[in-house]
Amino acid sequence: MPLKIRRACIDDAPALSRICLLTADSGGTAEHLHEFPELPGLVWAVPYVTLPTTWGFVLEEDDGKVVGYIVGSLDTATYENFARKNLWPVLAKRYPLEGMSLPADQAYARLLQDFRQLPQTTLDFAPAHLHIDILVSHQGRGWGRRLIEHAARHLQQEGIEGVWLIMNPRNIAAGSFYRKLGFESIMGSPTNHLGLRFGTMAC
Numbered sequence: 001m002p003l004k005i006r007r008a009c010i011d012d013a014p015a016l017s018r019i020c021l022l023t024a025d026s027g028g029t030a031e032h033l034h035e036f037p038e039l040p041g042l043v044w045a046v047p048y049v050t051l052p053t054t055w056g057f058v059l060e061e062d063d064g065k066v067v068g069y070i071v072g073s074l075d076t077a078t079y080e081n082f083a084r085k086n087l088w089p090v091l092a093k094r095y096p097l098e099g100m101s102l103p104a105d106q107a108y109a110r111l112l113q114d115f116r117q118l119p120q121t122t123l124d125f126a127p128a129h130l131h132i133d134i135l136v137s138h139q140g141r142g143w144g145r146r147l148i149e150h151a152a153r154h155l156q157q158e159g160i161e162g163v164w165l166i167m168n169p170r171n172i173a174a175g176s177f178y179r180k181l182g183f184e185s186i187m188g189s190p191t192n193h194l195g196l197r198f199g200t201m202a203c
Helices: 010-022 039-044 076-086 088-094 103-113 120-125 143-157 172-181
Strands: 003-007 054-061 066-073 129-134 162-166 193-197
Touching: 003 143, 010 039, 010 054, 010 066, 010 129, 039 103, 054 143, 066 076, 066 143, 076 088, 088 103, 120 162, 120 193, 129 143, 143 162, 143 172, 172 193
Parallel strands: 129 162
Antiparallel strands: 003 054, 054 066, 066 129, 162 193
16 A cells, blocks of 8 residues: 655654554564553653654555654754653653553653653754654565655754664664664764764665
């Protein structure tokens, strides 16, 4: 079925949440890991159609089904500060650690209580960051590259010349994909923090 890329909007939030869950276990489904299956999407996907400084695009079939997305922030520091004050505390109250029985849910509850601080070296690499997820059924067809190229053009139009992401170290295939596009480790940051300068992006 033909696919197209379009801008993401708030109405896409349920689809983003679903895709995030179905790819949250190193690229595969995390449905079996969660009693609260909405948690991955609430942290890593849905905020990018609701919070300030964010942008996003979805991969959509002709029938309107969303099968992938790329989302991010133009200004990560502002995004992180806003979420730390206005989003994570609200979600932490909604999903308290005491109410969790599964390890994956517990990990998210702890994250919401004390969200990770990004190293300055990563923030200094570029103001923008991204997350990308495509359903397994639609991977391996070149759409990941097209989504990143589409996002790169958007960010360049905003005056931004690079972007970074944080990769799950267990997702070997994703790491290989990113490096083929030109992503490289960021000096001084954890090895799974990968940055891309658009001028060096592999075509």
